[in-house]
Amino acid sequence: MTVIRLYNSKTRRREEFVPINSQNVRMYVCGPTVYDRAHLGNARPAIVFDVLFRFLRAVYGPEKVTYVRNFTDVDDKINARASETGRTIREITDETTEWYLDDMASVGVLEPTHMPRATEWIGAMKDMIAELISKGHAYEAEGHVLFSVGSYDDYGQLSGRSIDDMIAGARVEVAPYKRDPMDFVLWKPSGEDTPGWDSPWGYGRPGWHIECSAMSYEMLGESFDIHGGGNDLQFPHHENEIAQSRCAHPHGDFAKVWMHNEMLQVEGKKMSKSLGNFFTVRDLLDAGVLGEVIRYVMLSTHYRKPMDWTEAKAKEAERTLRKWYAKVEKADVTAGLPSEILEALAEDLNTPKALSILHDFSSSDRISELAISMQLLGLMGDRPPSWATAPDIDLSEYQAMLAEAREVAMQTKDFSKVDQIKSRLLNAGVEVRMSKDGVELLPSGGFDAAKLEGL
Ligand code: AMP
Ligand code: ZN
Numbered sequence: 001m002t003v004i005r006l007y008n009s010k011t012r013r014r015e016e017f018v019p020i021n022s023q024n025v026r027m028y029v030c031g032p033t034v035y036d037r038a039h040l041g042n043a044r045p046a047i048v049f050d051v052l053f054r055f056l057r058a059v060y061g062p063e064k065v066t067y068v069r070n071f072t073d074v075d076d077k078i079n080a081r082a083s084e085t086g087r088t089i090r091e092i093t094d095e096t097t098e099w100y101l102d103d104m105a106s107v108g109v110l111e112p113t114h115m116p117r118a119t120e121w122i123g124a125m126k127d128m129i130a131e132l133i134s135k136g137h138a139y140e141a142e143g144h145v146l147f148s149v150g151s152y153d154d155y156g157q158l159s160g161r162s163i164d165d166m167i168a169g170a171r172v173e174v175a176p177y178k179r180d181p182m183d184f185v186l187w188k189p190s191g192e193d194t195p196g197w198d199s200p201w202g203y204g205r206p207g208w209h210i211e212c213s214a215m216s217y218e219m220l221g222e223s224f225d226i227h228g229g230g231n232d233l234q235f236p237h238h239e240n241e242i243a244q245s246r247c248a249h250p251h252g253d254f255a256k257v258w259m260h261n262e263m264l265q266v267e268g269k270k271m272s273k274s275l276g277n278f279f280t281v282r283d284l285l286d287a288g289v290l291g292e293v294i295r296y297v298m299l300s301t302h303y304r305k306p307m308d309w310t311e312a313k314a315k316e317a318e319r320t321l322r323k324w325y326a327k328v329e330k331a332d333v334t335a336g337l338p339s340e341i342l343e344a345l346a347e348d349l350n351t352p353k354a355l356s357i358l359h360d361f362s363s364s365d366r367i368s369e370l371a372i373s374m375q376l377l378g379l380m381g382d383r384p385p386s387w388a389t390a391p392d393i394d395l396s397e398y399q400a401m402l403a404e405a406r407e408v409a410m411q412t413k414d415f416s417k418v419d420q421i422k423s424r425l426l427n428a429g430v431e432v433r434m435s436k437d438g439v440e441l442l443p444s445g446g447f448d449a450a451k452l453e454g455l
Pocket of ligand 2: 029030031212237241
């Protein structure tokens with residue numbers, strides 16, 4: 001069997017991965033807070049852990065991997081969105097959840113085995129909070145329940161921070177009801193305009209961290225194999241998950257291996273609304289960037305390195321994928337997985353290496369291996385996507401027509417003829433690319449020659 005080695009953020013080393021039970025390999029990944037479209041950065045953990053899920057299924061068997069990714073549907077950002085828009089919380093979270101699933105499916109992400117919504121597991125959270133209070137790890141104060149950080153000696157081990165660093169780094173909220181500024185909220189009171197549930201500590205709602213501890217316990221048990229998420233979650237979220245789970249279930253290990261993806265940037269800069277380089281997955285798809293292209297670009301950087309989204313990479317990815325899809329259209333996909341690909345992924349999910357092996361398969365015309373490996377990486381379903389299987393047609397006549405019209409328009413400054421030709425082509429399912437180097441025409445799967453008649 002393939003020897004898998006994964007970098008464990010908890011021990012800061014690459015370790016051999018041995019599942020607790022190879023008949024049920026268990027993984028939990030923190031999912032989105034559902035109040036808005038997923039931005040491109042949010043797609044990174046979804047894609048990274050999807051590759052890991054596919055890989056583990058390939059190694060241990062498709063039925064032997066349980067993957068849980070939650071939806072955070074109770075959160076103050078959602079409450080704020082509801083009061084801004086006058087819509088109900090449920091409308092917002094239902095709609096955003098659908099969007100998320102659609103957008104992730106567009107970039108080839110499989111649905112995890114379980115996708116619990118926090119609001120459906122409030123009972124499990126209350127049980128865990130009660131357990132923590134009874135064991136002396138949490139206390140009630142002014143309608144709140146707080147976790148007592150001082151009661152757990154190993155607090156800070158995951159992120160390797162001292163208590164002072166943590167206080168400074170997290171801008172810890174100092175509240176009169178806290179015994180210690182590091183203590184964090186397990187339960188808080190709700191008013192009339194915030195969602196709430198009855199509890200032994202009054203009408204209220206859970207703090208953010210408890211949901212992952214409670215839901216992972218319900219679905220995966222007190223010890224499971226892998227916990228993942230973006231490295232922005234390492235502190236305080238994951239540190240708090242560990243404290244809650246280890247204190248409520250002292251006989252369990254909680255997660256054995258912690259995996260964190262690095263952040264995504266855009267053209268070398270942090271993605272942010274104020275820099276004007278913030279976009280959602282849907283924005284890109286609507287602008288004509290293909291889901292497979294987004295996925296390929298994501299996989300071209302190792303998950304533990306910061307990744308830079310650039311237009312140049314997307315263009316290059318599309319060229320590569322078009323070339324590969326043309327080759328694998330009639331490939332035999334019944335053979336086993338090539339060992340080279342499994343070995344690359346077994347080395348801490350080395351997806352850039354895996355892509356370079358695909359390039360080798362392509363250039364040495366190992367077509368069946370190329371196709372099977374593309375399927376494993378989620379770059380292709382059973383067959384190439386419809387956009388890539390354009391009919392083999394000669395568009396050179398239209399290409400020459402457009403180039404000539406452009407020449408003329410440069411002189412006359414009248415581009416109406418160019419625009420007319422372009423819109424006819426687009427309408428017939430041909431993508432038009434014009435640059436200083438010339439005109440490129442790319443027919444799609446939906447190409448309709450009849451729509452070009454008389455042009
Ligand atoms: P959120 O909905 O903010 O809780 O984030 C959902 C997931 O996206 C978490 O695993 C975050 O760590 C991850 N994430 C957020 N921003 C980025 C980014 N710029 N690059 C990579 N991952 C991100
Ligand atoms: Zn979490």
